[in-house]
Amino acid sequence: MEAETVAGTQRNEENKWERPPSSYGSMKTDSDDDVDVEVDVEVDVEVIPACVSLSPVAQPQAAAQENAGLQICRSDSPDTLYTTTSQQTKPPGAVLIDTRSPDLDDLSENDEEIMQDVVVASSPEPCGAPPDETNQLYDNCHTGRLHAEQDLPHVFKTIQNIVDRLTIEERCNFLLLLRQHKGLTLQQAMEGDSLDIVDRILENFGQDDSLVFTIRALENIKKKTEATELQNQCRRALIRSQLKEYFIRKYKIIREGVVQPGKLRRLDDVYVEPQISVYDHGGVVALHERSPHPPSPLRGFSGDTFVGVNDLFRLRNSDGGLVRTALTTGIPGIGKTVSVRKFCLDWAEKRSNKDLQFVITLSFRDLWFLRSSGSATQKMSIMEVIGFFYPECKGIKYLEEEDCKFLIIMDSFDCYKAPLDWENTPVIKDNHTRAHTDVLIVNVIRGTVLSGARVWILGRHAAVSQIPCQYIDVVTEIQGFSDEMKDDYFTKRFHDEELARKIVTHYKRLPMLIALARQPFVCWVVATVFERYYRCRSYGLHPPRLTPFYINVLIYQTNRRLQIYDGKGADDLKWFSEDKQLLLNMGKMAFKMLERKTRVFYEADMNEFGLKLTEVAVFSGICTEELLTADTDGRRTFRFIHFSFQEFMAALYVFIVFRCDSQNVLGSSMLAKLFKPKDQIKSTQSLVQCAVERTLWPPLGHYDMFLRFLCGLLSPQCHNKLLCGFFYPHNIPKISGLAEAQRVLEKAIETAQGKNSDGVENLVECLREMTQEDA
Structure with a gap:
């Protein structure tokens, strides 16, 4: 036994270019008749799992073969990545066959069927813990196994059979094309046999692109018959490859908003997988800053509620x-x-x-x-x-x-x-x-x-x-981001860690923005607006408050509706009168809902305000059907995408009517008309005074967020810079009396001191929205 070991060691030292066996075959060629084979029947074959990350060895030593139990020497040809890694990914129980053996040509149909069972073609999923066998959410039969015609052994053998049929001159021309594509030296391109050639093609191009290269190379050397044959035999793999190329080309880059040259982002660089719940858990988020007990509390989540998008x-x-x-x-x-x-x-x-x-x-x-x-x-x-x-x-x-x-x-x-x-x-x-x-x-x-x-x-x-x-x-149902996912999104999006930290810190000042940002789209709006302030305008001292984000969400969703549902181009997003009227009618409905103290609406409510169901619940992008609530009459129930968005739309309606038509919707009551002059009712001061009175009167604070958004819309930064050009032209007269409106808020704060701490806090936030400053 010791003599055999010494003899084996000597043979390994003499032949420095030994090559490990390949999962595609025994690596035997026509010139390998003198190859020595050692088989130790007492040692079991040990296969390295596919999940283990191993680097390919350029010059394997004898020790690397000790556990294999099967050692085959190759001619002096270099190792390639595909030969080495293919042995590592060979599934347990796979039998190594000689794909170049002339005996295979004499196989009968029955023998071929037997060989189909012998060759195991397996492409396991990426490394990771397998799903729990007891978890019925997962299909344990999903082993990641490809169809035999799409897996690597079939592609390898088919290309090899074509290369074997080339003459010496045709093979040289074929190798020169391989050299031109991958910058190989002449020696690297010309050395080795057909098995080495296929290995090198797969190593340099990969499984998918190797087929495309081989077909084109065969056409270039005037072997169109062989190219067509290869295309037909591997058509299933080629179609899969073309679909993959299409998806990579189309989805590798994510296009957010208006695409700017030089600012394209890779999807993998910004993507954070949202929570996806099974069987319709969730719905509209119940969290609300000024209404701790909203109607119709929603069901919570458990650990097994969620599923990954790839599962x-x-x-x-x-x-x-x-x-x-x-x-x-x-x-x-x-x-x-x-x-x-x-x-x-x-x-x-x-x-x-x-x-x-x-x-x-x-x-x-x-x-x-x-x-x-x-x-x-x-x-x-x-x-x-x-x-x-x-x-x-x-x-x-x-x-x-x-x-x-x-x-x-x-x-x-x-x-x-x-x-x-x-x-x-x-x-x-x-x-x-x-x-x-x-x-x-x-x-x-x-x-x-x-x-x-x-x-x-x-x-x-x-x-x-x-x-x-x-x-x-x-x-x-996609539930969006958890708090940790939101932070992860901002961290991945910005390579500047300091900028990411500032954005996370400032958006967390606003509880309603935290709740709304569970939508990945809102997170993008937050990232875009804050980045503009910090980098382009250097407004780090006074970052934007709540209202600008809601305006941006409304504008973007409306523009998206014009693009997707109306077929308008990115350069033709002008809002026509019917687009503005649709939003105003929705705002009017939201305001009436606020007065009626309700969070939901029905199709009859939409008809009351001249709205169509599809326009509101499907196309608008700011409303949704609530699937969890069941009306006693069987009516379909709808909501805004968030409770606070209803209050924003109500405030927007009141503001637009005041701005464009000089009407104070809040002061239209008979008592206000009797005791206040007409001009005073139409002033900015009167508008804010009426809103403050409504806010402080109801015990549940139904108008708290409404007042905050109304004050934010009165800010010049919002109504002059963000809304101009959409709801009204740029040359419309500016709003006057903002200083008097601020004094109304300050006086209301002084009056409410010591009586209603929550009311005082909200009024302070309203003042900050009007000035767009934290002070």
């Missing part, structure tokens, strides 16, 4: 089966579309859901465009629709195979403006049957078209509520 299709439905159709909803600005982008990017970059062969996005916005286009009268099949948006998938046959696991993502359900007839729409059970777009959508959600697909639907509450529950396996 949605590891959930189980109520019957314990795998989820086929998942519905994700949430209030406007909560991060639904960004979550879709992150899901697609993680899949494209092989960070999650590797077992999904294809991911295809068919947003309802695109489907509505298709329906509204000139070709809407022409009926299409679902396969033609997919081919229309994804030319690389045109005529794809794999989606109809039973072993094809793929996902269809249908985002922005609220963008599809046509009503869908869920009861009378004809049933289609064939993917090639042509039908109207409405019919196709209903049948996809039913599961009769693309029956093998997993379907992910996203949309706002009021829009998705029309989908019958029997077609949905699981309902999830």
